[in-house]
Amino acid sequence: MWLYFAKRTILAVAIIAIAVTLLFLMIMAVPGDPAVVMLGPRATLEMKEQLHQQMGLDKPLVVQIGTFFGGLLRGDLGFDVFSRRPVADIVFEQLPYTIELILVSILWAVVIAVPLGCFSAMRRNTLVDHVVGVVTVATIAIPSFVMAVYAVLIFAVSLRWLPAIGVGNGFWDGLTYLVLPAFAIGIGWVGYISRLVRASMLEILGENHVRTARSFGISEWRIVARYALPLAILPTVTILGIGVAWLLSSAVFIEVVFARPGIGALIVNAVNTRNYPVVMGVVLVSTVIIVTATTLSDLVNAFLDPRTREKL
């Protein structure tokens, strides 16, 4: 168990390290003064001087990367070129909003999609299954920002059922502000997860142990829920880990459309104002989140299956 955990952690750290190195090299590859590239055109002369000194631009590249990493390890992501506040503070201030949005979106999607996938698998090749199939493909295909804009148009502008802009005050009010954004992000996931569950459910339902359960007259719903689902859910857990990357990408659009705070809105704003340290900070933090989520989903997956749990 601990060995596997350690292996995965080392791999995760390696990937993050390579990602950071790639980013650093990319900055270096852009023609011009690296300090200017890193800080953006809005930085003051004084900040550039400071960064020059800090980076030791006269020293070899390896040393520069080392200095860069050293800063990161101390949690130093640089400073906002306008407010001079540490980038780390700004990013972690915005992060909870994004995480809340992502979690709520994926939660409702899973709650709807898993039973839907099971249902489709049990009714495979019926009209209902085909209709669900077409609708789910369609929801996967439609980009989340288009979904978001249309959700605003229908439910906020035309019907005036739900608020669209901002995050609201307090828990319950905040929840009503979450409905449309979470819908826009989650609907595609309902399609994706239900298809995934359907496919793996069909595979599992053809396995021998399900036949054994059937030979004892155990009802089909019980077989699906208790015998097949614990196995059929495993690919979904993996996808959810990888899916954090897509969720973060959708969050960028959703936060812009609904004028919500979060790291998506933060990076768009930072790109628009050429506030490069903030841009890099968001990229780094989101990469760390994604690598962590992928590693975590692999671990959870290994734990959910008693056959691999033992080998952990």
Added chain:
Amino acid sequence: MTHDDPTPPPSSSRPLLEICDLNLDFGTPRGRIHALRNVSLDVPAAQVVGIVGESGSGKSTLAYTVMGLLAENADVTAGSILFEGRDLLTMTAQGRRSLLGDRLSMIFQDPMTALNPVRTIESQMIDIQHHEQGSRSEKRARAVDMLHRVGIPDPKNRLGAYPHQFSGGMRQRVCIAMALLVKPALLVADEPTTALDATLEVQIIHLLKDLQKEIGCSILFVSHHLGAVAELCDRVAVMYAGEVVEQGAVRDIFRNPAHPYTRALLECDPGRIRKSTRTLPTIPGEVPSLLGAKVGCIFRTRCQHAFDRCVQENPVEYRIGVDQVARCHLLGQERLVSA
């Protein structure tokens, strides 16, 4: 509808399972495969009936038809399967399922995959007792007792284990324990020893024999291993290419095989070869394709004794002795006793 059916009381003279003139097709993109043709077979109460044949002879298909576990492309075109006097094929799905795990249970070929990998033996063994009364702890006690009877050492502690923590032989014992735990009237065993090595096979056969006597159930025992059938069964049916070509008491069939296919099968059994030889005897030719309609004897392409009549008409069952029937025109010529 089954509930309108007045269920006749199971009389002692009547077999537990009567398969009558069963025909079954598989629909495939290339056409219909006639997997079972005119199969008639009885399983008397408290007896063990073996079904032998090569791979593809339809013996497993027959077992699955009895259990109602066939794939969706299977289609019974004619015949009936009377179990305790009620036709399984005309029952509702619900009515049929209520028999499974209660009056009927099954052991499968591959013990490595027959158990759910993510649930403990305990939860699976308690689950299958869903027809039975009693609390969880009573069901658990019954499970422990049955595991003990099939020879699982330390059953109390092993109950909480997952299937992958057992060896193949032990898993098949667990499967047998599960199948007998529900006290079935008929146990269907589909090649339960094929996936095991020889010493384990003998152990499992003995175990089945003992438990069958103890519980008093009938067994429909599907196997391609003649030795196992001879050891365990009271009666045997020989299947070839979807037909029962010969059936009768085990002793008669093994001593006095009437059908050329049965004879060939017995000659090929390594256990019965007396002379020392370097080459194992085989039946020349291949099992014919079961696609499309067939006229004449199905075995004629591989039969040394085939003659004109075998091409023209399908042989009926000829009775030999008291309790042995075979489908072969040779018997009609020799004895002219038609069943």
Added chain:
Amino acid sequence: MVSFEADTPEINDAIDTGAFGAFLRQLCKNRLGTLGGVLVVLIAAIAVLAPLIVTHDPIQIMVGPRLAAPSLDFLLGTDQLGRDTFSRVIMGGRIPLLVAFASLGGALAVGVVLGLIAGFGPRWLDNLLLLIFDTIRSFPSIIFALAIIALLGPSLVNIILVIAITCMPGYARVARTQAQALQSSEYIAAERSMGAGTTRILAVHVLPNVIGPLVILVSMDVPAVIATSAGLSFLGMGVRPPTPDWGAILNDGYSYINQTPWIVIAGGIPIILATLGFTFLGEALRDMFDPKLRKDL
């Protein structure tokens, strides 16, 4: 469960003959695939013939009043700068389609080369390339794209470049797996024993086998790339205004969603139709050529 194999080998036969007619007939059997194919052809035709279809100059401001409602003259009304929305929508498909074809083509070419190098090259190189592929895949695509655009500035070339970089590792991985499977196959060994060089083996035997599944993967990525491209221009990080682009139209309209909802409707519908069309077509292609291939490879 007892079952006779119900696979349909004739589906694959129809394609193996290489007859384009047989392919089309097969595609027509799949109703959604047909719908997808029709949508794709329609959208592509409109994009190509756009200059002949437009009723006004799509970038000319004040061809009409600001934010006018749809009328016979301005079929989909006008935007906040008095530009004709219909003409902008018609022209607006060119950028996403161009981005999709250029970036996926580039990603495919680079991905195949790197994948084959990883598959046939020494082990250390394979491991290094794999680690790099995994790293690139662990960047969140839109956030990564925004970072690159922040550094290099928004331009058509940069958008194509960013999307190509994020799509490439997926193809490289598939190419690598295929190459490795082929490398251990007997006919490659036979070819080698007859003195064929690695280049010849790659070009004659491996490449055709690798390209097949990849083309399907690429066709399934088209909708996602169109979405990314439109998304970036929705965020104002796409091609510079006033170039018409569906995402930009949607963004322009969103500011006036209360007064003139037809602009967002006009900007969003083509994005939906394009992504649906390519998705249905891609799924049909996958089902026809390789039912086992999964998108999440």
